[in-house]
Amino acid sequence: MTFLKELKNVCPNGFLSKKEDLFVYAHDTSQNPEKIILPLAVVFPKNTQEVSDIAKICSKYGISIIPRAQGTNHCGATRPSENSIVIHFSKMNNIIKIDKENLIAIVEPNVVIGDLNKELDKLNLFFPPDPSNLAVSTIGGAIALCAGGPRTFKYGNTKDYIINLEVVLSNGEIIETSKNIAKNVTGYNLTSLFVGSEGTLGLITKATLKLIPKPQTRLLTLCYFDNLIDATKCVNNIINSGFMPSTIDLLDKTTIQTIEKFNPCNLLIDKEAVLLIELDGFKQCVLEELKILESILKDSNASKIIQAKNDEENENIWKTRRSAFSALTQLKPNVITEDIVVPKSKIVDFVYKIQELSKKYNIIAATMGHAGDGNIHPNFALDLNNKAEKENFEKLKDELFYYAISIGATLSGEHGIGTQKKKYLEDVLNKNAHNKMKEIKKIFDSKNILNPGKSI
Ligand SMILES: Cc1cc2nc3c(=O)[nH]c(=O)nc-3n(C[C@H](O)[C@H](O)[C@H](O)COP(=O)(O)OP(=O)(O)OC[C@H]3O[C@@H](n4cnc5c(N)ncnc54)[C@H](O)[C@@H]3O)c2cc1C
Numbered sequence: 370m371t372f373l374k375e376l377k378n379v380c381p382n383g384f385l386s387k388k389e390d391l392f393v394y395a396h397d398t399s400q401n402p403e404k405i406i407l408p409l410a411v412v413f414p415k416n417t418q419e420v421s422d423i424a425k426i427c428s429k430y431g432i433s434i435i436p437r438a439q440g441t442n443h444c445g446a447t448r449p450s451e452n453s454i455v456i457h458f459s460k461m462n463n464i465i466k467i468d469k470e471n472l473i474a475i476v477e478p479n480v481v482i483g484d485l486n487k488e489l490d491k492l493n494l495f496f497p498p499d500p501s502n503l504a505v506s507t508i509g510g511a512i513a514l515c516a517g518g519p520r521t522f523k524y525g526n527t528k529d530y531i532i533n534l535e536v537v538l539s540n541g542e543i544i545e546t547s548k549n550i551a552k553n554v555t556g557y558n559l560t561s562l563f564v565g566s567e568g569t570l571g572l573i574t575k576a577t578l579k580l581i582p583k584p585q586t587r588l589l590t591l592c593y594f595d596n597l598i599d600a601t602k603c604v605n606n607i608i609n610s611g612f613m614p615s616t617i618d619l620l621d622k623t624t625i626q627t628i629e630k631f632n633p634c635n636l637l638i639d640k641e642a643v644l645l646i647e648l649d650g651f652k653q654c655v656l657e658e659l660k661i662l663e664s665i666l667k668d669s670n671a672s673k674i675i676q677a678k679n680d681e682e683n684e685n686i687w688k689t690r691r692s693a694f695s696a697l698t699q700l701k702p703n704v705i706t707e708d709i710v711v712p713k714s715k716i717v718d719f720v721y722k723i724q725e726l727s728k729k730y731n732i733i734a735a736t737m738g739h740a741g742d743g744n745i746h747p748n749f750a751l752d753l754n755n756k757a758e759k760e761n762f763e764k765l766k767d768e769l770f771y772y773a774i775s776i777g778a779t780l781s782g783e784h785g786i787g788t789q790k791k792k793y794l795e796d797v798l799n800k801n802a803h804n805k806m807k808e809i810k811k812i813f814d815s816k817n818i819l820n821p822g823k824s825i
Contacts, residue, residue: 372430373410376454379422383413383460394437394455399445399789400705401753408435408449415460417535417543417574423456424572425541433818434539436568438479438510441502443706444787446514446567450821456572458509464488465575472580473532473549478509478573485578495583497524500783501691509573515565517783519616519645519690522741524581526783528564535575536563539814549577562809567785567824570813584649587615588659589677589686592666593640597621600642601716603669604740607646610665612658617741618645621720624693624735624748631696634682634689637673644740645690647683693737694748700733701750705762707769708784713743715776722772723747730761744782771796786824794825 377384385391391407409432414420427434433453440447449455462479469492476485482503485496499518500506506516512534517526533547546559563570594600604617620628620643629636636643648655648662659676666674677683697704711719720736727734727749738745747769751758770780770793780790780797795803806825810817 372432375426376410376412379419380412380414385411395449397440397445397447398443399787400703402448406449406451408453408455411455411457413457413460417537420537420572420574421541421543424537424539427818428540428816431816433821435820436572438507439505441506442514442785442787444785444789446785446787446823448788467492469494474578474580476508476576476578479507481505481507482511489580493583494580496530496578496580498527498530508576512564512573512576513566513568514785519618519739521739522617523613523615528561530579531560531564531576532579533577534560534563534573536571536573538571539816539819567787568820569810569824586652586655587647587649587683588655589683590646591675592644592646592671593637593673594642595672597642597720598717599670600644603644605713606665606669612662614646615649616645616647619738619740621736624737627700627735628689628693628696631699632689632692634685640672697735697748697750701752703751703753705749707747708781709773709778710744710782711773711776711778716740716743718776719745726765726769730765732762732765742782788822
């Protein structure tokens with residue numbers, strides 16, 4: 370039997386191989402590939418056994434496997450390579466169990482983060498990782514990229530909420546990395562190894578998540594500044610005063626103006642920067658904290674401080690903030706989002722560098738970021754079909770990344786490496802550690818068929 374026939378036998382009702390269908394799966398949210406590579410087929414397994422059978426067949430024929438959830442990653446992590454198939458996990462999207470007593474949830478990989486939180490909300494529980502596209506992005510994708518979001522500052526990112534994983538290896542073998550139990554130091558921490566591995570070490574078929582009680586109250590403060598330096602100094606003033614807000618997000622003027630035009634929520638468009646500072650916890654504590662916070666903000670040269678009036682307004686502002694990527698696509702056909710983490714003391718220098726390079730290469734840059742973590746997202750709006758603009762962007766990107774590396778930055782805080790940032794990897798990773806990572810890859814995937822060419 371040929372490879373494709375064997376594959377179709379595993380998923381007779383979840384199999385695509387027509388060229389026009391395959392085209393969709395040649396792309397993700399990253400910039401247009403130089404060369405469009407179509408997978409040989411796309412399969413939609415319904416359970417772990419089918420995933421294992423697919424892996425065994427691919428291993429036998431030496432065909433690569435590209436795991437895919439919603440394809441919303443920014444780094445080319447789901448782009449097919451030559452001689453590959455795509456495993457699409459969309460039929461594995463069940464919340465298997467929410468266990469309030471033990472504070473865990475067991476889910477299939479394609480459960481959407483926003484949907485999970487709606488269910489948890491009913492039980493006053495909470496899964497904190499909050500990528501801005503949580504209305505569509507999945508647990509499997511978030512685990513494979515170790516996604517984060519504004520709340521990472523207080524709550525940590527995906528790696529802090531994964532207790533146990535069921536994983537299918539490249540030869541079809543099924544392993545469980547730990548137990549469905551809150552703490553476990555028995556053997557190596559295999560769970561962590563798979564978090565952030567970009568689908569290069571195994572196929573996640575089930576995940577046990579750590580949950581926490583939902584904070585009773587959330588209070589959002591918008592703090593505007595007439596210059597960027599004051600805004601970033603304010604971040605340190607907040608932290609140095611012993612505060613741990615759940616978010617300290619920074620938006621620059623271009624971002625404020627663009628999102629306000631696209632999805633208005635009365636942001637002040639004449640200001641140079643705004644910090645979105647959210648406090649959460651018991652109401653009395655939050656109200657007390659707010660008083661102290663306000664005095665810190667005033668002492669930090671805030672030019673305007675505005676309080677979200679209620680939960681609805683709070684959520685509306687976050688919705689607008691989450692729409693930043695879509696808003697920027699109104700400016701130019703393509704938007705490329707970078708995800709660099711700099712030491713907090715270097716945020717100002719880095720943001721100025723983005724502005725300088727944006728002028729030098731005449732490319733629109735809108736910068737936002739999780740300033741509490743030093744995780745800065747410059748978004749570049751451009752037309753990749755315009756050759757000069759594309760070349761300018763490549764030069765800008767190189768200059769920006771090498772500058773970032775020179776000030777002690779790292780290449781990604783939450784979006785991953787994929788195919789898009791591999792060029793800079795050797796400048797950042799310790800050489801011996803990088804070699805060990807390659808050896809680990811060989812242990813799990815000796816034929817290099819799992820998402821080849823991504824991450825390390
Ligand atoms: C508008 C927008 C806003 C965003 N905001 C944020 C943000 O605030 N924070 C943030 O961290 N990220 C953000 N992202 C990017 C983010 O990385 C992804 O959206 C998300 O984490 C994964 O999305 P996904 O479910 O579409 O997975 P995909 O993009 O399909 O896949 C992501 C990775 O997971 C692997 N994978 C998927 N399923 C499996 C599986 N079952 N087993 C093994 N590997 C698997 C894929 O091979 C790939 O390497 C944003 C993206 C967009 C488009």
